[in-house]
Amino acid sequence: MSAPSVCRPLRLGTRRSALATTQSGLVADRLRALGHEVELVEVVTEGDTSTASLSSLGGTGVFAAALRRALLDGEVDLAVHSLKDLPTAPEPGLVVAAIPVREDPRDVLVALDGLTLGELGAGAVVGTGSPRRVAQLAALGMGLEFKDIRGNVDTRIAMVRDGALDAVVLARAGLSRLGRLDEVAETLDPLQVLPAPGQGALAVECRADDLATRELLAALDDADTRACVTAERAVLAALEAGCSAPVGALAEVVEGEHGIELSLRAFAGTVDGAFDLRRSIVGPVDDAEALGQRLAAVLLEDGAADITGTDVAAPDPRPPVPDPAGATGADPFAAADPRTSPTEEPRPEQHRTERAQ
Numbered sequence: 320m321s322a323p324s325v326c327r328p329l330r331l332g333t334r335r336s337a338l339a340t341t342q343s344g345l346v347a348d349r350l351r352a353l354g355h356e357v358e359l360v361e362v363v364t365e366g367d368t369s370t371a372s373l374s375s376l377g378g379t380g381v382f383a384a385a386l387r388r389a390l391l392d393g394e395v396d397l398a399v400h401s402l403k404d405l406p407t408a409p410e411p412g413l414v415v416a417a418i419p420v421r422e423d424p425r426d427v428l429v430a431l432d433g434l435t436l437g438e439l440g441a442g443a444v445v446g447t448g449s450p451r452r453v454a455q456l457a458a459l460g461m462g463l464e465f466k467d468i469r470g471n472v473d474t475r476i477a478m479v480r481d482g483a484l485d486a487v488v489l490a491r492a493g494l495s496r497l498g499r500l501d502e503v504a505e506t507l508d509p510l511q512v513l514p515a516p517g518q519g520a521l522a523v524e525c526r527a528d529d530l531a532t533r534e535l536l537a538a539l540d541d542a543d544t545r546a547c548v549t550a551e552r553a554v555l556a557a558l559e560a561g562c563s564a565p566v567g568a569l570a571e572v573v574e575g576e577h578g579i580e581l582s583l584r585a586f587a588g589t590v591d592g593a594f595d596l597r598r599s600i601v602g603p604v605d606d607a608e609a610l611g612q613r614l615a616a617v618l619l620e621d622g623a624a625d626i627t628g629t630d631v632a633a634p635d636p637r638p639p640v641p642d643p644a645g646a647t648g649a650d651p652f653a654a655a656d657p658r659t660s661p662t663e664e665p666r667p668e669q670h671r672t673e674r675a676q
């Protein structure tokens with residue numbers, strides 16, 4: 320055991336929202352329990368001060384950017400992010416040194432009079448700024464309407480109470496951490512709404528060259544959670560979709576046929592609900608990233624390329640498949656329907672494995 324080389328308190332950079340300070344507090348408490356001194360340092364981010372829509376600010380990465388700057392400038396030693404708000408591209412000079420055990424990753428419905436999703440009628444207005452949530456709820460074909468909302472958890476719940484909205488969809492983890500689970504009308508089944516990749520997990524980031532902090536943060540890391548979110552984020556990265564894309568993914572460590580395995584499910588769709596693609600894969604836990612990449616390749620081949628704009632042919636040396644129907648590929652279901660699929664011929668398993676490298 321190396322002696323702690325930090326003789327001043329660890330400075331933990333945090334955004335000032337109730338959720339951010341709560342999450343930072345949880346990590347600070349765990350570090351204190353391990354005998355470290357921790358001090359919270361408030362960092363203001365554009366995502367907190369601007370009222371513009373998230374997508375116009377450049378996606379959820381705006382929340383992370385200021386914290387990352389404070390880390391790189393040496394103003395703070397560590398920062399706690401909601402993993403789902405962290406861009407998939409690694410930040411040069413920084414590492415995610417710990418991913419603690421995650422909370423329940425599912426989404427929940429908070430509705431007027433405690434109504435459940437199935438009890439909402441056609442025309443009910445659901446508030447969410449998340450294309451992923453809109454795409455999956457629209458695909459249910461219930462005639463729901465959607466309103467793009469911003470604001471913290473309290474503000475969103477108040478919109479339901481005031482009658483401005485019939486319901487809002489939120490991450491269960493956020494409500495749990497804020498002690499607001501009593502607001503939940505229904506926890507949404509991932510069969511209907513898959514959460515955002517990394518939802519419910521925290522990422523503790525520090526400078527790559529700060530070995531002392533890296534080492535003490537490693538004690539907070541949970542291997543299963545890291546494997547799950549690695550697989551989920553690999554799907555997102557391979558689809559070349561940003562954090563605000565209509566993509567959902569959920570990995571779980573399961574006791575399978577071959578012992579402990581990683582079960583990964585993913586969704587890609589369009590916000591009008593017209594295109595709704597779900598696929599799943601099971602594989603070794605220590606192969607999380609490749610598993611996510613492989614599932615993304617399946618989604619792309621089955622039609623997601625048309626909606627994400629990802630060039631599915633790029634990593635694939637095979638010539639383009641002639642389309643017997645003369646369709647342009649504009650109808651994503653043409654490729655998803657086994658009766659009409661131009662890719663009917665089963666691909667050798669080897670091929671899929673290759674692409675996962």
Ligand SMILES: NCc1[nH]cc(CCC(=O)O)c1CC(=O)O
Pocket residue numbers: 379401402403404488489490491492493517518519520521
């Ligand atoms: N997009 C904002 C955001 N980032 C993380 C959480 C909740 C906590 C988590 O998912 O870990 C939330 C709120 C929400 O989606 O309801």
